[in-house]
Amino acid sequence: MQAEPTTSLVGEEYEVEIGPVAHGGHCIARTAEGQVLFVRHALPGERVVARVTEGEEGARFLRADAVRILEASKDRIEAPCPFAGPGRCGGCDWQHAKPGAQRRLKADVLAEQLRRLAGLTPEEAGWDGTVVPAEGDKLPAGEVPQWRTRVQYAVDAEGHAGLRRHRSHEVERIDHCMIAAPGVSELGIEKHEWAGMESVEAIAATGSQDRQVILTPRPGGRLPLVELDKPVSVMRVDEKAGGVHRVHGRPFVRERADGRTHRVGAGGFWQVHPKAADTLVTAVMQGLLPRKGEMALDLYCGVGLFAGALADRLGDKGAVLGIESGKRAVEDARHNLADFPRVRIEQGKVESVLPRTGITEVDLIVLDPPRAGAGRDTVKHLASLRARRIAYVACDPAALARDLGYFGESGYRVRMLRAFDLFPMTHHVECVAILEPAAKGS
Incomplete structure (x- = not known):
């Protein structure tokens, strides 16, 4: 017996009251019919118009974005980042909340x-x-800590660096990332073209001046000529074997913590906040x-x-x-x-x-x-x-x-x-x- 086709609800809008926060960067709401919505860009207690971004009739829940705020929470602020918001960069979930409210x-x-x-x-x-x-x-509302010492940029078909949109492979082009640490921002990744690359990861070590860029090419992609704003070691990831090949510079960065220096090889894990x-x-x-x-x-x-x-x-x-x-x-x-x-x-x-x-x-x-x-x-x-x-x-x-x-x-x-x-x-x-x-x- 052939299953009946389902009807997508993407694009449908509902006026809802926002309930409690849930794990994953969204809040819970229910439509008048009782359908559960996981709503991003909202805060508990608000009344919003939520537009469905994922889901179909009969689904256990739908995903949605708050596209209009009808009654705002006292914890709401204007998102300081120009690339934040519904359908935009998916990296920050709580740009629209005061710092204390985020915690x-x-x-x-x-x-x-x-x-x-x-x-x-x-x-x-x-x-x-x-x-x-x-x-x-601990900064005032509207001020953003520059804490991210490792940023992985996605690259679009034209070779421009950006960040992924929420639950999407689409790339949001940016000219800067507000939460990137100064050592990352000074590399100027967003100003360069990265034709043939799948991603570009920028690393600024804590406690040393080490900087590193790791390039992952698309299948058949060739390593571009790398001329960044600061001296930096450049690595290339072999997409088939997963190996990392040094182009120039050290194959590691030196991170400082607990009074000791730690060598961290290309692609290795280290805590992102300094x-x-x-x-x-x-x-x-x-x-x-x-x-x-x-x-x-x-x-x-x-x-x-x-x-x-x-x-x-x-x-x-x-x-x-x-x-x-x-x-x-x-x-x-x-x-x-x-x-x-x-x-x-x-x-x-x-x-x-x-x-x-x-x-x-x-x-x-x-x-x-x-x-x-x-x-x-x-x-x-x-x-x-x-x-x-x-x-x-x-x-x-x-x-x-x-x-x-x-x-x-x-x-x-x-x-x-x-x-x-x-x-x-x-x-x-x-x-x-x-x-x-x-x-x-x-």
Whole structure:
């Protein structure tokens, strides 16, 4: 039997009252008929005209943009970026909200995810309910912190650099990005043509003058003549093999955090906000309170930021095992931690490598998993190691809450949780949760 054709509702407009914020940079509303809308560019309590951007009749929900504001929230401001708004650049979700309101929205999302997925109130999670701005980011409404030290520009068919529109491959041409760090802006990526390129990533390291541009060509694309406004190393990504080829300059940048310099190879992960690495290391170490001579794990360890911080505090008799799946990151981590003889870095997925180590007990664990989280099986294994404290670093509230629920099932409780606004203007929030074994009978 042939399925009946569905009718697209894209372009339809509804006058709605905006409800609570939801995870993902939008708010929830309902039409007069009860249809759920996920509405961007709106704020709770507003009355708006919402235009559907995705969805069809019979869908569980529709996506929409607020195209006219009928009754505005007191937290609304004019978006400072000329490229923000319905149908424009998708990089910033909350340009239209005051800075304090942005943090309250993120706190509301985190609290809702904790309640729904982990069964925890803020008080039970040891959280004061606030999202804290990074040092220097607490600015008046209308002023934008220039925090993004790594910007990946998309390139359109004519070779112009821009940023992707929300949930789209279309490129919004820009002449500058307001949240880009000065070291990125000074490269002038938007002023140059990038014919044949799929994307251009610009990196401005923190704590050094290192600058890097990584070019990803379209199939058959040839490397353009690169003449940027500042001296910079240029890399080319092989789209078939995924290899990175140096054109000129260093194949890495030097990032500074926790009093140490870290080599980060082309395409390697490093926190984007210039204050993020130090902020997170401080939160993790204050939560774990490492003791001399202890044994620690650093899982999803990247280039060794937390492993180095642990090794420095555990002393000559302490030991750290780091596990990381990325080959280049492992090479960098081993280089960065070469002066710590009791640090070992293993390459592979955590769920595969950790069981092979034969480790049955540790004192401390740090895990900073990808956006999807660690998952039930990995959490269960970690809980079996009986660490006295575990630090969980998370960039996604839903994944964090799910994994905290799994830890709860495995006998651990959340001692403390802190939330940091390391991605201003966006819906993203970074969290550090400190866990410890639950008291018997609790």
